Amino acid sequence: MSANSRLTIAAHALAWIGLYQRQGHEVATSEQIASSANTNPVVIRRLLGELRKAGLVESRRGVGAGWSLARELGSMTLLDVYEAVEAGPLFAMHRATPDQGCVVGHGIQPAMRGIYDGIEETLRSELARVTLEDVLRDVLAVPR
């Protein structure tokens, strides 16, 4: 599967902002988060932009600008983040339409779609069981 770290980086950013705010700061900058995640600030801004569209974070501009949480970490789940940053379905269908004159070619897509839908629903409910509060707790529980 394509090495897709978007969910990981988004969770990292949210945990970072959450912890930083608990330490008394108002906003976190993309520069700071990028430094922690060892990537480029623009990558962080792009990701956080998608989280902002989903209502998970807010941003300020101007001097003293930066990012803050729009909700408590405990009210955000990995499913919220997943839906904000991941585009398509987990499993794709054929690129080109299969031969509709063939019984298998005709029936395979509806059949697989039904199966995949059920599996993705299970995946969603698993993601929905984990809050970002859980993530931050696990992060802080890792021994140094």
Added chain:
Amino acid sequence: MSANSRLTIAAHALAWIGLYQRQGHEVATSEQIASSANTNPVVIRRLLGELRKAGLVESRRGVGAGWSLARELGSMTLLDVYEAVEAGPLFAMHRATPDQGCVVGHGIQPAMRGIYDGIEETLRSELARVTLEDVLRDVLAVPR
């Protein structure tokens, strides 16, 4: 998520071979399967080669060559196929190691790995619940 149709195409090929054999034929050619899936025979041969390594299909060479099932469709699950054709983990970690001097950077990977492992285990058990026999039945149940 990267549009990855390998599992779909592999299931298509297995269902096709299974049905073809039930119609009294010994082996199916990559050319026939490719025609049904609307792709290139080499793509099918590559995929079936991975399924052969996993012990799901067999191939013959020479005149009258082609592919046949190594086991009953009812004894193969989507998990068998998934493990045969999908390489890496569902969710990837950071490309570059996060800043180990930062609390979040240090703890994020162990934390996410624990969460992801649980989710992937659930995904596996869902895939294991569906046999290729189920897939073929669903395919044939689609109205024309």
Added chain:
DNA sequence: GCTTGTCGTAACCATTAATGTTGCGACAGC
């Protein structure tokens, strides 16, 4: 109103994975 720091976003490049395509040797049955 000028300066400053940060976001917002576009543009481009690099890397990687998946897929498609061609070519040709290997093999086995006739």
Added chain:
DNA sequence: GCTGTCGCAACATTAATGGTTACGACAAGC
């Protein structure tokens, strides 16, 4: 030998992701 098909290498194409640079927009503070 001749034929049809696999096995496999090599290369091209496409798409997604991520990294980088650049620059305008914005708002706070002076």
